[in-house]
Amino acid sequence: MPLPDRGIEYGDGLFETLLLHYGRPLFTELHMERMAHGLRALALPDCLEAARQQVDKAAGFAAQKHWPWSALRLSITRGPGPRGYAPPTQPKPRIIIYVSCLDRDCGQMDSAATLSVADIRLSDQPLLAHIKHLNRLEQVLAAAQTQAEAADECLMLDHTGHLISVAAGNLFLLRHGELLTPELVNCGVLGTRRRLIMETWGPSIGLNVREARLKLSDLESAEEVFYCNSLLTVRPVTRVGEQFWDSNSVCNALFQRYLEELQ
Amino acid sequence: MPLPDRGIEYGDGLFETLLLHYGRPLFTELHMERMAHGLRALALPDCLEAARQQVDKAAGFAAQKHWPWSALRLSITRGPGPRGYAPPTQPKPRIIIYVSCLDRDCGQMDSAATLSVADIRLSDQPLLAHIKHLNRLEQVLAAAQTQAEAADECLMLDHTGHLISVAAGNLFLLRHGELLTPELVNCGVLGTRRRLIMETWGPSIGLNVREARLKLSDLESAEEVFYCNSLLTVRPVTRVGEQFWDSNSVCNALFQRYLEELQ
Numbered sequence: 305m306p307l308p309d310r311g312i313e314y315g316d317g318l319f320e321t322l323l324l325h326y327g328r329p330l331f332t333e334l335h336m337e338r339m340a341h342g343l344r345a346l347a348l349p350d351c352l353e354a355a356r357q358q359v360d361k362a363a364g365f366a367a368q369k370h371w372p373w374s375a376l377r378l379s380i381t382r383g384p385g386p387r388g389y390a391p392p393t394q395p396k397p398r399i400i401i402y403v404s405c406l407d408r409d410c411g412q413m414d415s416a417a418t419l420s421v422a423d424i425r426l427s428d429q430p431l432l433a434h435i436k437h438l439n440r441l442e443q444v445l446a447a448a449q450t451q452a453e454a455a456d457e458c459l460m461l462d463h464t465g466h467l468i469s470v471a472a473g474n475l476f477l478l479r480h481g482e483l484l485t486p487e488l489v490n491c492g493v494l495g496t497r498r499r500l501i502m503e504t505w506g507p508s509i510g511l512n513v514r515e516a517r518l519k520l521s522d523l524e525s526a527e528e529v530f531y532c533n534s535l536l537t538v539r540p541v542t543r544v545g546e547q548f549w550d551s552n553s554v555c556n557a558l559f560q561r562y563l564e565e566l567q
Numbered sequence: 568m569p570l571p572d573r574g575i576e577y578g579d580g581l582f583e584t585l586l587l588h589y590g591r592p593l594f595t596e597l598h599m600e601r602m603a604h605g606l607r608a609l610a611l612p613d614c615l616e617a618a619r620q621q622v623d624k625a626a627g628f629a630a631q632k633h634w635p636w637s638a639l640r641l642s643i644t645r646g647p648g649p650r651g652y653a654p655p656t657q658p659k660p661r662i663i664i665y666v667s668c669l670d671r672d673c674g675q676m677d678s679a680a681t682l683s684v685a686d687i688r689l690s691d692q693p694l695l696a697h698i699k700h701l702n703r704l705e706q707v708l709a710a711a712q713t714q715a716e717a718a719d720e721c722l723m724l725d726h727t728g729h730l731i732s733v734a735a736g737n738l739f740l741l742r743h744g745e746l747l748t749p750e751l752v753n754c755g756v757l758g759t760r761r762r763l764i765m766e767t768w769g770p771s772i773g774l775n776v777r778e779a780r781l782k783l784s785d786l787e788s789a790e791e792v793f794y795c796n797s798l799l800t801v802r803p804v805t806r807v808g809e810q811f812w813d814s815n816s817v818c819n820a821l822f823q824r825y826l827e828e829l830q
Contacts, residue, residue, distance in 0.1 A: 305568045305575070308665065312568070312642065314703035315578025346704070347711060375650060379575065382707075387638060387667060389703065389710035389734055402571065404650060427690035428726060432704055439702035440577035440652065441609070441695055444645075447652035448610060463691060471652055 311381025315438035327367025334496035342435035416542035417456035422446035428490035473533035474498035477526035497532035574644025578701035590630025597759040605698035679805035680719035685709035691753035736796035737761035760795035
């Protein structure tokens with residue numbers, strides 16, 4: 305990659321991770337809509353058409369390789385610029401794509417996960433919430449702790465102790481038959497699978513889905529807990545600290561909905 | 568630059584900007600101490616010796632070119648890693664250096680600056696405060712606003728409305744003959760020049776220097792306002808909104824102290 309680039313200098317850019325099934329990117333439009341939102345939030349030029357072409361090209365490569373499952377990372381940075389924080393007046397965004405074959409079978413739901421609770425709290429930054437920008441040190445530090453504690457994932461809270469998400473995905477819990485996900489106001493990423501579950505998949509299996517202000521203690525009354533992201537789709541949670549769950553019927557039903565979309 | 572690199576993926580790294588006078592880096596130890604602090608905070612391996620060698624080499628290049636003033640940017644990223652936020656267990660940090668000739672004469676104090684007030688607030692993140700990491704979108708958005716408002720720099724506040732810094736530097740104000748700088752607890756960078764002014768230069772010109780919780784309204788009683796960074800050293804502020812200052816005697820005295828160090 306040519307330097308300088310504001311992506312590496314300041315994390316000045318955005319990214320998406322797309323799941324590819326035999327080279328076919330899944331739910332591309334949801335990723336592109338979030339990317340469009342991010343481009344506006346960072347006042348980056350609309351370069352989505354060029355990004356889309358690059359995605360297609362990389363997807364073609366995965367198809368040629370007959371990779372059953374692969375992950376495509378699309379990054380858009382503000383590109384080169386003069387020294388200093390001020391963005392160039394005529395930015396030339398840089399599109400970076402890599403695609404890698406996945407070992408796991410994304411047509412099978414992953415085994416239930418054990419979650420730790422991240423020490424680091426997600427900071428409040430309404431102007432950068434929701435979008436998938438390249439400033440991810442909070443997630444990096446959380447994931448390092450998860451690794452050290454030999455958990456599969458971790459819960460992330462904000463400074464007031466409210467649940468926001470896991471490090472690499474969004475969180476859901478079933479309570480009194482209703483599906484709840486943390487309300488994301490000042491931090492947290494609006495996940496593509498979160499959106500699918502809220503708008504389509506959840507209602508289609510007869511569930512009421514809504515956002516709520518949730519605390520760690522709300523897990524006590526949860527009948528089922530799971531998280532979602534683009535590669536795992538949904539993954540049940542079996543344990544957080546001393547709390548255990550063995551039910552995953554809603555998570556399983558949502559995974560079946562995803563499998564239907566693969567047809 | 569070879570990819571993948573966690574610097575561009577997550578802003579997973581640190582940087583320093585050193586001022587070079589005829590190829591001689593100034594206050595290298597202060598930059599290296601902050602970098603060491605950052606490496607520990609991000610649990611990155613100690614690669615300072617290698618960084619130092621690269622800095623010397625780049626500085627030699629600037630010396631050969633007879634550049635009177637140049638800026639050296641040293642970045643250290645966590646280097647390559649597998650997909651996902653979790654850092655590799657055996658990271659191979661990447662050291663990136665570029666050095667560029669400066670047009671301006673850093674032996675002359677810059678003309679007094681006009682400051683805007685950034686709309687974006689610095690978010691509280693005690694685990695990432697003080698260090699100069701690569702997650703700088705808040706500063707980028709603030710600098711974009713400064714540019715749009717045709718100001719020279721901007722004041723940055725935290726979520727409680729307390730003064731923290733400018734986008735690219737630390738802030739000082741003189742009040743009742745005492746030099747005050749915002750206390751940095753949950754956000755803000757511990758600047759190398761801030762440290763010099765607090766520990767050495769300020770006391771050497773007979774000033775009491777201390778950290779304080781300051782609000783925008785505290786500017787009203789300030790006799791003098793200035794900011795500092797590695798390239799400008801110190802720069803007087805002439806205006807914030809409807810407030811004006813024409814005194815810069817302390818700022819000027821500190822700049823003279825810096826000129827003495829150049830000998």
